[in-house]
């Protein structure tokens with residue numbers, strides 16, 4: 001396939017308001033975009049894309065799907081799971097319930113068929129809010145290890161690890177970008 005013709009679908013899953021849209025906007029449109037008012041909460045599925053370079057000389061178009069956290073939209077997102085190259089399971093480090101729902105999101109995606117080739121990564125978002133933490137990095141790291149995936153802490157507000165989280169979500173933790 002000629003360079004530039006690859007397309008990868010990456011899903012971003014997690015409860016409402018954990019920061020999924022902000023994370024994607026930061027990645028797709030640059031750090032400044034995350035501070036702009038977001039349509040909140042996300043309704044249905046929001047779509048972003050970004051073309052990235054892949055070693056050695058290829059290019060790929062990333063399709064980034066920001067799925068709504070609300071229960072009633074889960075039937076929409078279910079149909080997207082099957083062809084996903086990767087999925088970010090996002091929780092808010094200041095919101096304990098969003099962390100406790102991660103396993104459900106994982107089971108939902110795995111039950112929808114996003115296993116096998118798909119690379120999952122656990123993302124602890126809003127890590128700039130250190131004083132309000134409800135989930136430690138150690139605890140989240142243990143959950144990620146038990147589910148067999150990488151763990152990355154991110155902040156759209158501080159533009160911390162946003163690239164890393166998306167790269168891991170696409171290629172898996174062991175591959176060089």
Ligand code: GDP
Pocket residue numbers: 015016017018019020021022023038039040041042125126127128129154155156157158
């Ligand atoms: P979504 O519903 O999961 O897509 O969440 P949004 O992206 O709409 O973000 C929910 C709220 O969290 C908004 O008020 C954002 O401004 C805020 N937020 C998103 N990312 C960050 C972050 O990295 N740090 C902080 N402190 N707030 C954030």
